[in-house]
Amino acid sequence: MDTNSFIHDLTAIVGTQGILINPKDTKSYNTDWREIFRGNSIAVIRPQNTQEVANIVKLCAQRNVAIIPQGGNTSLVGGATPPKQGNQIVLSLSRMNKIRNIDKIDSTITLEAGVILEEAQNAAKNAGLYLPIVISSQGSAQIGGIIATNAGGNNTLRYGNTREFVLGLEVVTADGQILHNLRRLRKDNTGYALKQIFIGSEGTLGIITAAVLHLHPYPRSTEVALCAVPDLDHALKLLHLFNNHNPAALQAFEYISQKGMDLVLKQFPELKCPLETKAPVYIVIELALPAQGNGLRELFETVLEHAFEEEIVLDAVLAESETQRQSLWRFREEQAESQKRAGANIKNDVSVPISSIPEFITRATKACEDLCPGIQVVPFGHLGDGNIHFNLVQPSNDNGNDFMSKSHDLMDAVCAVVYDLEGSFSAEHGIGQLKNYMMPSWRGGAELELMQKIKQSLDPRNLLNPGKIFPDTST
């Protein structure tokens, strides 16, 4: 292919402002944010509207050039990074960042793929509405990428994953057609639910250019508690009690292990645990409802009284102020940072059926301790939806190298328990190029074959984000 003429034709579509070819300009697009994957590309192209995206796709199809769609470049699995060869283009949606419409009566927001999550959240809030996708990268992650990876987050137990918010999608297909499906309907049974195919497909089936999301009323009353619980079985009973009172009030139900609490207290000496009782399991619970004065405090008191009577909870503290609410949350939020400060660590983003969490933690902990005596096992996370960050920190008497040399064995040991309990090896981060080698052993047979059929049918020449999700057979 004549690269100069290709770049000339690309420039004709998007103008000189819409194309980057200088390595110092393209570097941040060619590398993932954790700098694990470093790729190359012919150019980074930044269209301003859907028609430009369609024209780029048509041109690339003619020239047989593959396209790596990219949003905020916050993938944790290298899902938006080009390969090393440098014979592809990165298509960044970042200039398509208009909020087209917010409808207060429909509770919907219509917005382009390049809108940053936090901006969408703020726009919703200004209209009295709530976009409950809460993830740590929300200051840079973009709506298109969030939909393409079906992002999860803290509030999934109450509101579901990103998929549940998507009412309509606008998508450019692999042959450059525009799928106009920005309807904002709650009920529409007219043929195949095409939008569902693109949600979570990581840019391999089409390029999402705009979406309609369903919003919720903005929560205006909030209560937070930290509870000490004898074990994970009792934590599940506590979850059940809250669900059985007012499911919509339960906004977060997050797990901290005793080890995790100890690490935070050690690494952040300014934090003092407000509970007198030491316990194997701590839970941060947040209740929230749209209106003021919704009786959330009474709800907490009713449920906790019952929980004390049944010995489900050993000790509990209810935040008395906004400051105290934030300080209770810090025990959960500083989990990752306290682990980082404690030395080398390994992350596992896995899920199991909620009922299997106690067994999972017990078995996976033992498996890791057997492999690596002295290891610090520090699981934490979204107990309410079954998604545990089963993180591992090096033994304190180790220099970290021995520990990291066992990282593959340790991850395999954790995954073996997850597999046995019919869980998932990627709960909310997706597959990208980090985990695609695992697909045949976990989703092989009829499942993977069907996925390949769909890929083949919608993108027969493998021009959209090749090398992601499916194992790369070319190398």
Place this chain on the structure above:
Amino acid sequence: MDTNSFIHDLTAIVGTQGILINPKDTKSYNTDWREIFRGNSIAVIRPQNTQEVANIVKLCAQRNVAIIPQGGNTSLVGGATPPKQGNQIVLSLSRMNKIRNIDKIDSTITLEAGVILEEAQNAAKNAGLYLPIVISSQGSAQIGGIIATNAGGNNTLRYGNTREFVLGLEVVTADGQILHNLRRLRKDNTGYALKQIFIGSEGTLGIITAAVLHLHPYPRSTEVALCAVPDLDHALKLLHLFNNHNPAALQAFEYISQKGMDLVLKQFPELKCPLETKAPVYIVIELALPAQGNGLRELFETVLEHAFEEEIVLDAVLAESETQRQSLWRFREEQAESQKRAGANIKNDVSVPISSIPEFITRATKACEDLCPGIQVVPFGHLGDGNIHFNLVQPSNDNGNDFMSKSHDLMDAVCAVVYDLEGSFSAEHGIGQLKNYMMPSWRGGAELELMQKIKQSLDPRNLLNPGKIFPDTST
């Protein structure tokens, strides 16, 4: 094809108990329950397990015989009825009716496709759980068909459509493979969400044999009110008020027109309207939460006090007993029956964005009155999710024939307004063979082309439920 040898081979798979060929036995399977579509078939085959389904599909693929999957045969669009030619088989899932598992901690039920919805609801209730798919055919509709049509119902505004309950599916594909995807995970981002492709695909892409559904806590406190409201704009404001207090408490928000109220009072003289004020719009509101003593009455009183102050509500009555709750609901539930008693009538199951409901009702009413002076326009239904049953009753001075001769024009006039407001011509019933001719004009272009690509890729020989969803090009 040698029919005798084919029947012999089918019998070898399912045994003589599993096959019906006598016309008197097959008639009820070959005809839809409203007796609008009358088809024929080589045989009705009733497998007992998933392996038998797979074997049947493989045999049919060898012999090039198409399969009509059938559940409770309650489709409103002829979605499970074979064509007249009689060269296909009906595959009834009704003998695959085992509930495999209920997990109280996970709040899940794993069950086979042939389980009747009401049985699944009862099994859930016995475990303290709630399966909130509430449809009028629940005494005979089966889980497989419900998933294959993504059924809606009364509780959609609170819980979503059937799609939202499906955590996992077991499916037999068109080439007879079994897709084992009965995981019960809330978060699982590992490749394409295959289950989403089968939900709502009306048996044209695979045969659903089992599912895992997510259940909710069983509602134990309930309050019902009937409100008189000045117009539909105010009805939407009232909906907003309830959502802004406790979204999980709002179980149903159902619309009755003044005409609809008058018809019920006329046709059911034993019913007396408990409201003194006549109004253009009536709303039946049901609040429900899992625990007793949840302050639902206080919630009603708080919201209604506010609504009276703002003149959103003209009059309201709150049920004081279970008997009164049921009698308030009858004004909504007798809508269809009172229309039937009033003469010939035409049904339109449509949806529009919630914010467009007032405009839709005004414009569609005028269009129908222009076409047919004296017509009784009686819209009612799921205001809270945008799904209106825009029903039409003959003029009272007409013999019904004139009116019915205009039925196509009247339906077209209603649909023209729905189209203009970016609504849907089938909100919850699906396409089947009743509405497939409408697909090109409503979903034509890139959407229909993509649907056809998926069909071609998963069922290249068109052996699964041919003639449904897509316009039949063979006749």
